[in-house]
Amino acid sequence: MTTVPVVRIRNALVAAMQEDIEDRSALELADRLANEVAANGASMVLLDVSAAQVVDSFISRVIVDIARVCRLLGAQVTVVGMRPAVAITLVELGLTLDGVRTALTIDDAMTALEDGAGADAWRV
C-alpha cells in the first residue's frame, strides 16, 4: 500500500494524492489527517488531486467524509486541481462532492481560505 504524503505548511495540511489512489490508502489518509488535525491543529486541509487520473465513487465518498470530519475538528477542506476529465466523470456519476470546497490551484485555495472568506462570500 502506498501512503499519501501529507505536508504541513504553517497552519495548512497539504495531501498530494497519487495517480492511482488505492481504497486502503485513502482510508488510511482519512485517519491520519483526522489525527493530525486533532493533535496539532490546522485551519485548512488541501487535497491535491491534480495527479489523479481516476476518482471513483468510493474515493469521492472518502473525500466527502474527510471534509466532514475535518470541519468537526475545525479545519476547512478544499479539493485542489481536479482534471477536466475527472470532473466530467464525477458529474456523470452524480457525485458532486457536496459540502466540499474546490480550487484550481493550491495558491488559489490558500488565498480563498486565508481570511475565512471562501468562494461563497461573493455570492449575492
Next chain:
Amino acid sequence: MVPAASRIVLSTIEKSVGSPVQESQEQLVPQTQIRALMAEVLAQRRRQVLEAWVTRGGTIAGNGAAEDLQRDGAAVLSALGTALSGRNGRLDLAPVSRLLSDFSARRTRSGDRPEQTAGLVLALREAVLTELAGTGDPDDRFDAAREAARIVDELALGSFDSFLSGREEVISEQGAQLLELSTPVVRVWDRVVAAPLVGTLDSARAQVVMESLLQAISDDRALVAILDITGVPTVDTLVAQHLLKTVAATRLMGADCIVSGIAPQTAQTMVQLGIDLSEVTTRASLADALALAIARVAAHTDRSIRP
C-alpha cells in the same frame, strides 16, 4: 467510414460475386470459358474499349470526366482483365470495385450528381459490348454479353454505394465543424472565461461545451466561468440538466460558474417547468455576469497581494 446500410449492400455484392460455381451448372457454356473470352477481348482491344468508354463517359458527365476516365480507366480495365482470367474459377471483383470506388469518390468531390457517377461506370458496358459484338462465335457472344452486363451492373452498384458514403463523409465532417464552430470558449478578462451558447443545446453539444469549458478553465487558470445562454431559444428540463451538470463540473474544478442571458420568457417557462437553478449563480445579461466575475477576481487578487 462506411455506414451500416451500405455495408449490407457491399456484402450482398460480394456474395453474388462469390457464387459463380452454382450459376455455371445452369449454363451450357462454362462460365470460365466466357470469362476467358472476355478477358481476351479486353486484352486485345483494350485501347478501343477505353476509347469508347471515354467518349461515352465524356457525354454523361462534364467537368473533366473524360480526362479522369482516360487516366484511371486503363487501370480499371487491366484489373478487370486480371479478375476475369482468375485461374481457380472465382471471379474476384474487389480490386476493380476498389479502383472504381476511388474514381467515383473523386468524381463526387468534383461535383458529379449520383446518376452521372453511376452513368460513368455503366458506360463501360456499352464499350465492352461493342467490342464483344465482333468476336467469338454467336452462341458464346450472348452469354458473354450477359455476363459482361452483370459484372458492370455490380460495379455500378458498388460505385453508387461509394458515392453515398463519400457524401455522408462530407456531411458528417460538416456536422463536426459546425459543432466546433458553435461552441467557442473565450477568455473575456483576466482569469474569466465565457462560453456564449448559440442554438439548441442537445446532449452532444452540451458534452462538447462542458469539455471545452473545463479545458479552458484549466488552461487559463480561470476563477470564473460564464455560461451565456442568450442564443439558446428554448430551455427545457433536459437543457437545464445539462446546464446544472456543467455548473457542477466547473465547481469541481475549483472555478465558479455564472449562467447569464436568461430571457424573461425563458425564466417564466423554467419556473413553470419546476426547474430549480437556486444552486446556480444567475444574471440577466452577460454584462452583469462579467461585472460580477471581475469583482470576484478583484477580491481574490486583493486577498492574495495582502501581506
